[in-house]
Each structure stands twice: as C-alpha cells, then as structure tokens.
Amino acid sequence: MAACGGSSDEGVTGPAAPVNRAAFAWLHPQSPPPGWRTRALPSGTATLAYPRDWHLTRTDPGTVTASRTAGGEILGYLNVTPQQGEETLDDWSSFRPAHNREEGDTDLVPLASATALRFRGGVGSCVKDRYATESEHHYVELACIVRGQGGTTVIVGAAPPAHWSRFSPAIERAISSFAT
Secondary structure, X not given: OOOOOOOOOOOOOOOOOOEOHHXXXXXXXXXXXXXXXXXXXXXXXXXXXXXXXXXXXXXXXXXXXXXXXXXXXXXXXXXXEEOOOXXXXXXXXXXXXXXXXXXXXXXXXXXXXXXXXXXXXXEEEEXXXXXXXXXXXXXXXXXXXXXXXXXXXXXXXXXOHHHHHHHHHHHHHHHHHOEO
C-alpha cells in the first residue's frame, strides 16, 4: 500500500472526489476507546490510536503504521505521515486521488470529500475512494489531511472491499481519535 504522499500530481489527471460532507458523518473527535494503543510520530506532532489486535508495521522513516493481517493479507491498515509535499486542505479532494494514480493505483474511483472537518487538535479535509494497487489488491480508503498546532499530517485508513464493513468502524474510530 502506498502510504501518504508528498509527491506532485503534475501530469496525473482524473476527477476530484465529489463533495459529500454526509459521507464523513461518522467523524467525531474523541479519545481512543479503552484498551486501544497509541503511537506518536517520531516528531511528536501527531498520535495514531489503533485497536489492540492490530500491530505496528515497519514503514517509511518518520511515519507510524498499524495493520490487521491474516495469512499475509491486509485486512485493515492505518498510517500517519507528516505532510511531505505541496498538498493542502483546500486541494485535498483532487490531490489525493491524483497522488494515488501517480503511485500506480488503477481503477480509482473518488467517492466523497469534505473540508473544514474537526479533529482532536486540528482541522482537516478528507477523501474516500477505492482503487486497485499495482499488485492488483483492491482497497477502500479514507485519507485525511489535518492541520494542527505542530504541523500538517496525513492519516490514511484502508481495507479491502470484502472486509470494509467489518474493519471500517475501527478505521473510522482511529481517524476520529487521531490527535495533532
């Protein structure tokens, strides 16, 4: 899975995610549920909360990733990465799908976007989409860019479509618990 993104979307075209604030009605900034684990970014500027039965996964330096796997298959994925490029809260609905296409994702369908969403310690914009990776794994993804006092951070949660209904509540709660 591609983590977050700081590359340019130059030369990559496609539609922006349509505005649909109702698609993010689940987003309610709140503390993590009892028993969940937390891990701060190495910079200390943001904290990911994740379910106890998920495990930390080694990824790019400066990021935090937790996942739930079975038999080598990713069932649920969470990643927090500091802003690395020119992406902004205002252009997120077009930047994120373009970034995913640039990473080699195909069959990308932008499903929804919203701006001016409240987070713990910040404000952000989110995109929901679905796509296939270069290795032909399919995912539904929620990706939010959040501006807080310590900087701007991207949080991504994803699961295969066949597992979305099972793992989306944990992904949505992790995003609602995200602290900047």
